[in-house]
Amino acid sequence: MFIIHPVVLVALLFLLSAPASLYAQGYSVAFKNFAEEVVFEQALNGFYQLQGATLKVQLAPRLIVKVARQTTNAELMTWAPDATQITDLFLMQQYRYVLLHFTENAQALQALDKLQQQPLITLVQPDLQQQRMKAASLLGDVTEQDLSLPFYLRLAQNKGLWPGRGGAGVTVAVIDDGFALQHPEFSQLHTRFYYDFSSKKIVNAGVSIDGVVGQHGTMIAGILFGAHNRKLPEGLVPNADFVGISQADTWTSHTLQSFYLAYLAKADVINCSWHTQWLLEPVQDVVDELSRYGRGGKGAAVIFAAGNEGQHIEARMHEASISSAIVVGANNTEGMPLKFSNFGGFVDFWAFGGPVISAAHNQDYSYFSGTSLAAAITTGYVALLLERDPSLSSAQLQSQLKQLTVE
Structure with missing residues (x-):
């Protein structure tokens, strides 16, 4: 579709x-x-x-x-x-x-x-x-599938959120470097639209774009939309509507347009598993606008990865210092922050940082970890919460999200 x-x-x-x-x-x-x-x-x-x-x-x-x-x-x-x-x-x-x-x-x-x-x-x-910092660590190809559910899925299952209806009725936008939607994990993906800035093309579902690998975006999409086929990744929200925005560069104009496309598509949740090196005022401006007026005035959830530099996040440092966004750090199964994760008062939520198995380009599978993964998991959690109750305000949504902690 x-x-x-x-x-x-x-x-x-x-x-x-x-x-x-x-x-x-x-x-x-x-x-x-x-x-x-x-x-x-x-x-x-x-x-x-x-x-x-x-x-x-x-x-x-x-x-x-x-x-x-x-x-x-x-x-x-x-x-x-x-x-x-x-x-x-x-x-x-x-x-x-x-x-x-x-x-x-x-x-x-x-x-x-x-x-x-x-x-x-x-x-x-x-x-x-400027340079974009993808908040993920690639850990190599998968040689043998571990069929046990990873920690983040078991946590959502124990909280009664997953699998549910798989995010049905929720629109999730992902802004990243591209998506290999020809991967078998995405054969049943509900694609609203997919726009690629490098080719200036609307991309048909399942079609590869020449020169666009999209390894990082494909792994994010695997965590969110992977088919429930008894083979990892089992997506958190495979039935949600997908808005794909492939923006491998960081031109300010493209970033603003990316967020505007997500806004026009009525995205409920926007995943940004990255940050740049320096926060620009126009970017914070439009994120604030989305967080306030998106989702029919209830506020879209804009989710950024905290970053993997092991640094304290300072004011106006980069996108992970936008107060209106949901900023996600990476922790382990005991709920302890991982040493590579950025930290500080701007971090709103901590989620599992891996490693886990996800989809990769060339119809392959790969391990990856980091705050990119944590932000993708949190995106899925938010979409599942909105599936259960679409009327949640931004404040109510964040309050319920914080209940999804390690017990």
């Missing part, structure tokens, strides 16, 4: 028309993030480095702009006359995020300086790409 909501289709038409990225060269770039001015200076090989830090990013001749929702494209063009195209990224309740495209890097950076002085523009940043 493969259904695309008409509103989602309209949004996808914008994505398909977006021009290819170009990298900025030869400039220092200054802009504000959470009201603090940051400066990136030119580094080697077309990268820019954050002043006073090791973070390196790529820039493109595009600007992320936040304005009041009623602001028209005609008004935007009067403020940035060199822009060649305007693309909507995320329509919020009070604001809209748009992407301004320019032919040359110099035009984009000149417009950045001017737009920062425009009082009717709430925020403007260059469209940038």
